Amino acid sequence: MPKVVFVLVPGLHLLDLAGPAQAFSDAAALGYEYELHYVAERLAVPSFQGVPLTAGLTWPRLEKDDLVVVPGWHGHSPIGEETARRLAAHHASGGTVASVCAGADALGRAGLLDGRRFTTHHDLQDAMARRYPKAVLVRDVLYVTDGGVVTSAGIASGIDLALHLIALRHGPGAAARVARSMVVYARRNGDQPQAGVMLRHRGHLADSVHRVQDLIDDRFTEPLPLDALAASAGVGVRTLTRRFTAAIGLTPLRYQQLLRLERAEQLLSEGSTMEAAARAVGFEDARMLRRLRRRASADRTSPAS
Structure with a gap:
């Protein structure tokens, strides 16, 4: 212990x-x-x-x-x-x-x-x-x-x-559950924006969406088929997608990608290589990670951001 x-x-x-x-x-x-x-x-x-x-x-x-x-x-x-x-x-x-x-x-x-x-x-x-x-x-x-x-x-x-x-x-x-028990915000790496992905998308009241988020938070490095996520919430795939998007403005896949990206950025800040960080968060290689990083960079620099 x-x-x-x-x-x-x-x-x-x-x-x-x-x-x-x-x-x-x-x-x-x-x-x-x-x-x-x-x-x-x-x-x-x-x-x-x-x-x-x-x-x-x-x-x-x-x-x-x-x-x-x-x-x-x-x-x-x-x-x-x-x-x-x-x-x-x-x-x-x-x-x-x-x-x-x-x-x-x-x-x-x-x-x-x-x-x-x-x-x-x-x-x-x-x-x-x-x-x-x-x-x-x-x-x-x-x-x-x-x-x-x-x-x-x-x-x-x-x-x-x-x-x-x-x-x-x-x-x-685990950090999200502890934060919830303490009624405080979960935070990410101090060098990055203070409000992490999990917290930014937890301000809704949809219980079924929270249950799916709990599952994604726990297993975001694994393949998570949409039908399995929907079954965990006791709804159909189309219903889950509709509720999830309405609650947090993202699809389940996009939410999982952001969790992977956030964790990968943390690993990179600690000295990990791009390839190692990509594999650690569930990607087969670094190509998808590079693509997500470019997208995030473009979102931050766009006039609407």
Whole structure:
């Protein structure tokens, strides 16, 4: 069972902690196994909002599939050398280390920002850029992933970060279900538009269409015949096509293509080749992916867009 370890620092912002913790807790409740741990350099951890917290002093044994998250804090609250060492060691062993808001400072102190892209709360960006000149600050985005180091902006963006990580591990359908349980928006890669494909097309009230979207979200990399989608909704093919298009303005095939394109863009941003990204999202080769990217580029630059 993958572990999610939250490192608590005095003066931490409650939502920096509670947002990601709720996301992974909800994911566990939905059957995506996670084991949450809370550690600190002292037992009593005061939050900036005044709620006292307690945490363990002993870290669990970490494996490469585990995640360490450092929530942000208010004021000057640097981590100790032992915590910095643990962060660096987990990353060196292949694990993922993430931060919310000022938590990026802890990653910087552990040497994990040097040579990497990162982000943080907009009020802290200038100071962090000066403090870690070997890092590349990315402004005005929700989160940035670079080589097993994931940094997010302030406060509520920790939820977006958690949903992103859940989607990477379990797929976009899992992230959508967690987002729905939390009554929040699902987000996509921080370098891309903030509202992802799934969320942009979920503002309707057609239950049968939602059921089909759930199926496509879960299996968008697979061939999904229209008759099978219609059967899952208990309607005919023509009825499904009509309802689906009326609800979201897209056919089921086009919706699936956009999910594939969004995931492929994410893989490309992380260094994947065009061919590998295409195959990972269900295309036989890169030709269709290139065609969809050209179409998306044309749509963005057209006068009507």
